[in-house]
Amino acid sequence: MSWNDKKIEQHCRAAKLLDEVKESTFKFVRNNHQISEYEVQAHIKDEFDKKGLVTDRDNAIVAFRENTGFVHYYPTADCKKLSPDTLIMIDLWARVDEDDAPFADITWMAYSGKEIDPLVQNTFVLVIKSRDAALKFIRKNLKKGKIPTGKxxxxxxxxxxxxxxxxxxxxxxxxxxxxxxxxHGKEFGLNWKNEHPLIKNLAYTIEPGIYFEDKFGIRSEIDFYINDKLELIITTKVQKELIII
Structure with a gap:
């Protein structure tokens, strides 16, 4: 089901606020070198409250080092603390606190250290290449007047x-x-089962990831929609390099 202009505006507002929370979170980590995953998650919740954002029953994903290798990792009070040469994943989702407002959803990666492990860097580059290939494919089809399927x-x-x-x-x-x-909306997403074209004026995520269990994982997540003019509108910022803490 397509969104009306109000819902698109609410989503875009949530996306902008999520980016502000992301920036605040990385600054918080940068200024607190002994911080834990759980404490970073609590900071994100505080930022949501300050900015009038609400979420579902789950809190944000905050993962350090090998915990980034789990797709849906949620820290507890007894969890990892930041240390030198730490890969960091934060996955944030929220909506503005208004009736029937839709969510925005982003994932960003950072690295606390002076020298990034080559395997981590190469994996990040590959994930970004995968994400950007999807964007290029969508744009190419839209220029031909065709909306691609999720599959x-x-x-x-x-x-x-x-x-x-x-x-x-x-x-x-x-x-x-x-x-x-x-x-997670009820409409079909970008997956191998969805042979239907994407729905205009409805936001989706693109979030390829690569996970080496018990070692590390990389994911990049952005939001977008296709408007009535068959234009691809990206509603979130697009990560191109690892954030260095």
Whole structure:
């Protein structure tokens, strides 16, 4: 189901506020070198409250080091603390506190240290390449007047990662529609089962990831929608490099 102009505006507002929370969170980590995953998660919740953002029953994903290798990792009070040469993943989702406002959903990666491990850097570059291939594919089809299917987009991101010999490390779908009660909407997403064209004026995520269990994982997540003019509108900022803490 397409969104009206109000819902698109609410989503874009939530996306802008999430980016502000992301920036605040990385600054918080930068200024607190002994911080734990749980404390970072609490900071994010405080920032949500300050900015009038609400979320579902789950808190943000904050993962350090090998915990980034778990797709949906939620820290507890007894969790990892920041240390030198730490890979960091934060996955944030929220909506503005208004009736029937839709969610925005982002994932960003950072690194606390002076020298990034080459395998981490190369994996990050591959994930970004996969994400950008999807964006290029969507734009190419829209210029021809065609809205691609969720399966077609999923095939594109998966092919990039499979070509590098890491098909089995991409363990979830490419993306999902955004909802109102949770970040996951009810409409078909960007996955191998969806042979329907994407719905205009409805926001989706693109979030390819590569996960080496018990070692590390990389994910990049952005939001977008296709408007009535068949234009691709990206509603979140797009990560291009690892954030250095």
């Amino acid at each position: 077609e987009i999923d095939d594109v991101t998966r092919k990039v990662i499979a070509t590098a010999g890491l098909a089995d490390k991409f363990v979830h779908t490419t993306g999902h529609s955004l909802g109102f009660e949770s970040p």
